[in-house]
Structures are given as structure tokens and as C-alpha cells.
Amino acid sequence: MKASFLWRNRVVLTSLLMLLLAAHMLTTGVRPNDPTARPGEFVMGVLSPVQGGSAHLVEAAHDFWHDYLGLVAVQRQNQQLRAELAHFENDRARLAELETENRHLSELLDVREALGMRAIAANVIGSDATGLSRTLILSEGSSSGLKPGMAVLSNEGVVGKLLSTSPGSSRVLLIDDHNAALDAFDQRSRVRGIVAGVVDDGLTMKYVGRTADVRPGDPVVTSGLDGVFPRGLLIGQVSRVEREGPGLFVNVAVAPAVDFRRLEQVLVVKDPPPRVVAQDDNS
Amino acid sequence: MVLLFGAATLIALALQTMLPYWLPIGPYVPDLVLILAVDLGLRHHGAIAALMAFVMGYAIDAFSGTQIGLNAFMITLVFLLTYEMSSRLLVTNVVVGILAVFAGVLIKDLGSIAISSGFGGLGQRGLMADLFGQAAITALIAPLVFLALARSKKLLGLLTPGRREDNTPARRWLK
Numbered sequence: 001m002k003a004s005f006l007w008r009n010r011v012v013l014t015s016l017l018m019l020l021l022a023a024h025m026l027t028t029g030v031r032p033n034d035p036t037a038r039p040g041e042f043v044m045g046v047l048s049p050v051q052g053g054s055a056h057l058v059e060a061a062h063d064f065w066h067d068y069l070g071l072v073a074v075q076r077q078n079q080q081l082r083a084e085l086a087h088f089e090n091d092r093a094r095l096a097e098l099e100t101e102n103r104h105l106s107e108l109l110d111v112r113e114a115l116g117m118r119a120i121a122a123n124v125i126g127s128d129a130t131g132l133s134r135t136l137i138l139s140e141g142s143s144s145g146l147k148p149g150m151a152v153l154s155n156e157g158v159v160g161k162l163l164s165t166s167p168g169s170s171r172v173l174l175i176d177d178h179n180a181a182l183d184a185f186d187q188r189s190r191v192r193g194i195v196a197g198v199v200d201d202g203l204t205m206k207y208v209g210r211t212a213d214v215r216p217g218d219p220v221v222t223s224g225l226d227g228v229f230p231r232g233l234l235i236g237q238v239s240r241v242e243r244e245g246p247g248l249f250v251n252v253a254v255a256p257a258v259d260f261r262r263l264e265q266v267l268v269v270k271d272p273p274p275r276v277v278a279q280d281d282n283s
Numbered sequence: 284m285v286l287l288f289g290a291a292t293l294i295a296l297a298l299q300t301m302l303p304y305w306l307p308i309g310p311y312v313p314d315l316v317l318i319l320a321v322d323l324g325l326r327h328h329g330a331i332a333a334l335m336a337f338v339m340g341y342a343i344d345a346f347s348g349t350q351i352g353l354n355a356f357m358i359t360l361v362f363l364l365t366y367e368m369s370s371r372l373l374v375t376n377v378v379v380g381i382l383a384v385f386a387g388v389l390i391k392d393l394g395s396i397a398i399s400s401g402f403g404g405l406g407q408r409g410l411m412a413d414l415f416g417q418a419a420i421t422a423l424i425a426p427l428v429f430l431a432l433a434r435s436k437k438l439l440g441l442l443t444p445g446r447r448e449d450n451t452p453a454r455r456w457l458k
Binding site: 010011012013014015016018019021022023024025026029039040041043044046047050051055058124125126127128129130131132133135137163164171173177178179199200201261 | 293296297299300301303304305307309310311312314316328329330332333334336337340341342343344345346347348349350351352353354355356359360362363366367392395396398399400409410413417
């Protein structure tokens with residue numbers, strides 16, 4: 001009778017067991033860099049060459065498409081002009097791509113020099129597996145010295161922090177993810193708050209008092225107090241301040257300075273930021 | 284079956300992480316792994332299928348979010364619900380599969396947000412539109428994935444259960 005019950009309900013029982021295991025992982029707070037998450041690192045390691053290859057493939061396809069468009073336009077001209085123009089377009093596209101990449105890397109180099117810290121550049125080779133979380137996959141990993149918790153920047157501002165690493169790749173939690181938060185302040189009025197991502201899109205600055213002097217257009221920068229990001233890096237600009245409604249705090253929306261969907265190269269800061277002593281910026 | 288779904292999960296994950304990089308699709312990333320879990324729930328009624336669903340969700344956790352176990356939980360839950368539904372239906376055709384995928388995406392996404400951000404996270408502006416968009420896109424792609432799986436199973440001889448397996452009690456439990 002007992003065996004029959006187990007046999008009849010084997011799928012449900014196994015599923016419930018798996019649900020319990022997953023719930024245990026959730027409640028005990030297994031993080032992506034914990035030893036128990038090693039199988040995940042293995043999956044990342046398996047897929048990172050594919051993702052890296054695809055990034056090159058996309059670039060090649062982009063170049064091919066660009067060349068193709070150029071050829072279609074020139075085909076209406078004569079044969080000689082078409083060949084010359086195709087050659088020119090090809091060179092121009094390649095140079096433009098190199099110039100863009102060079103500009104990005106130069107800007108990242110400027111950021112690195114301005115920071116005065118050890119940092120390495122990495123290419124973005126993939127994004128989050130679901131549309132709900134905001135993470136990116138980078139081409140550099142633990143073999144390049146990257147570790148979870150390191151700050152990730154672009155020439156436009158703060159990008160996020162490293163969540164997990166495998167030898168050949170790593171994953172960045174973007175600052176607009178709903179699980180991300182960093183200590184920040186309004187650069188004009190020095191009002192402090194916690195900048196966090198929201199599920200839908202964008203950023204919000206939490207715990208800003210109702211009487212605080214925060215206005216749309218104010219730049220929001222890192223405070224350096226969270227021990228991840230150096231002080232004074234641009235996060236974004238205040239886009240909306242809602243003082244209506246109940247509660248102790250105002251609702252401050254922040255537009256990120258970085259366009260996360262167009263990121264190609266980023267800078268990973270390997271050194272921890274200098275220790276900053278907390279001041280009462282609100283006073 | 285394990286090899287087929289393992290390989291399919293790796294391909295699905297590679298596509299899911301690379302599609303947003305290739306195309307400007309924003310949050311509308313088709314949840315290909317969930318389609319695989321629904322197929323397991325509809326057509327594979329064994330303990331191995333439940334284990335596979337968990338492993339597939341765990342693999343997503345390597346590429347998404349901050350909490351290990353979140354996707355493992357939701358994918359296993361979707362598998363279990365699909366299995367329960369299919370065991371009460373006379374026919375499990377493509378239409379049932381599409382509806383199950385549509386509902387599964389909504390359940391998984393709403394559950395994930397509720398677990399990771401609390402129920403307050405569900406009240407975000409424009410969230411439901413994004414979720415319905417993602418569910419619709421995933422449901423539209425589902426028939427193609429079901430077809431590809433069916434072809435692969437036929438090729439591997441998985442459509443004739445029992446032919447390749449022995450009849451020991453342990454094997455029957457896992458089947």
C-alpha cells in the first residue's frame with residue numbers, strides 16, 4: 001500500500017523534494033560566489049566561449065551588413081565606382097569601428113588614471129538570462145584576477161559590481177537591478193541617500209527626507225561609504241522628485257548616466273576604494 | 284532524455300543570454316528554458332523529469348539574478364503545475380502547450396519578483412505590460428521549440444518509451 005502510494009506520486013514527491021531544496025537554498029542565502037554555487041560556475045565556464053564567439057560573430061555580421069548596404073547603394077552606379085566605394089566603405093566601417101573601440105578604451109584609460117587604482121578593461125559578451133534581472137556577462141574572469149564585489153565602471157559612470165566569476169568570464173550586477181543598492185549623495189546639496197534599482201526600469205534614491213533640498217537635474221554621485229565604489233563617481237541625474245503622499249521620505253527618481261544596453265567595454269576596478277569617513281551630509 | 288534536455292538547456296541559455304546582446308529586445312527575452320520545463324511536465328511523467336526541471340532552473344540561476352535557488356524553485360514549480368494539469372487532461376497538444384507556457388512565464392516571473400523584492404515589487408509601473416509581452420513572445424516561440432524537441436526525441440528513439448529501458452523497479456521509478 002505504502003509502495004503503491006510512493007509509486008503513484010513519484011513525480012509530485014520528487015518535485016516537492018526539489019522545491020524544498022530550492023527553498024532551502026533561497027532561505028539560507030546561497031550567493032553566486034559561495035562554494036555551493038560551483039556548479040553554476042561550471043555552466044558559466046561552458047557557455048562563456050560560446051558567448052565570446054557570438055559577440056565576435058555579431059560584430060562580423062554588423063560589418064557584413066554595413067558592407068552589404070554600401071554595395072547596394074553603389075550598384076546603381078557603374079562597376080568601377082561600386083568597387084571603389086565598397087572598398088572605401090569597408091575601410092571606413094572598419095576604421096569607424098576601430099575608432100569607436102579606441103575612443104571607448106581611451107576614455108576608460110582616462111577613468112583608470114583619474115581613479116589612480118588598478119583596473120582592467122573587459123568586453124561585454126552577454127546579458128541576463130531572464131528579462132527580470134539586470135546583469136551582464138564580461139569577457140574577463142578570475143584568471144584575470146577578478147573577484148566578486150569589485151566595482152565596474154564605464155566612461156559615463158557607475159555600471160555595477162561583480163556578482164560571480166568563472167575562469168574565463170564574470171557576471172556584473174547592474175545598479176538598476178532591483179537587488180542592487182549603493183550609498184550616494186546629491187552633488188549640489190550634499191543630501192545623502194541609497195540609490196537602488198527598481199523592477200520596472202531606472203533608479204530610485206531612497207531615504208531622502210521630505211525637507212531635503214533635492215531638485216530635478218541634480219547630479220547624483222557615489223559617496224564611497226559602501227566600500228565598493230570610490231567616492232565621487234557619477235551615477236545619474238535626478239529626473240523627478242515626488243513630495244506628495246504620506247511617509248517620511250520623498251520619492252526621488254534618478255536617470256542613470258550609463259546606457260546599460262549599449263555598453264561594449266567596461267572597466268573593472270581591482271583595488272578596494274579608499275576608506276571614507278561618514279559625514280552628516282544632510283546637515 | 285537527460286542528455287537531450289541537458290544539451291537543449293545549454294543551447295537555450297546561450298540564446299537567452301546572447302539575444303538581448305544581438306537584438307534590441309529590452310526585457311522581452313523569450314524564456315526558452317521554461318518551454319523545456321513545460322515540455323517535461325506535459326510529456327515526461329517520471330522522477331527524472333522533476334530532477335531535470337530543478338537542474339534547468341539551477342542552470343538559469345548561474346546567469347540571472349542574485350539569489351541561487353530562485354529560478355530552480357520557480358521552474359520546478361512550473362513543471363509540477365504543468366504535470367498536474369497534463370495528468371488531468373485527455374489531450375496535451377500544442378495549444379495546451381502554448382497556454383501552459385504563457386501561464387508558466389507569468390507564474391514564474393510574478394513569483395520571482397514576489398520572492399526577491401516582496402509583494403511591493405509587483406506594483407511597479409509598466410511591470411505587467413512587460414510580463415505579458417514576455418509571456419506572449421515565449422508562447423509564440425513555444426511551438427517551434429516543441430517541434431524541435433519532438434524531432435530530436437524521434438531521432439533519438441525517445442518517443443517509444445520502454446524500448447531502451449529495462450524493467451527494474453528503480454528504472455521504472457525514474458522513468
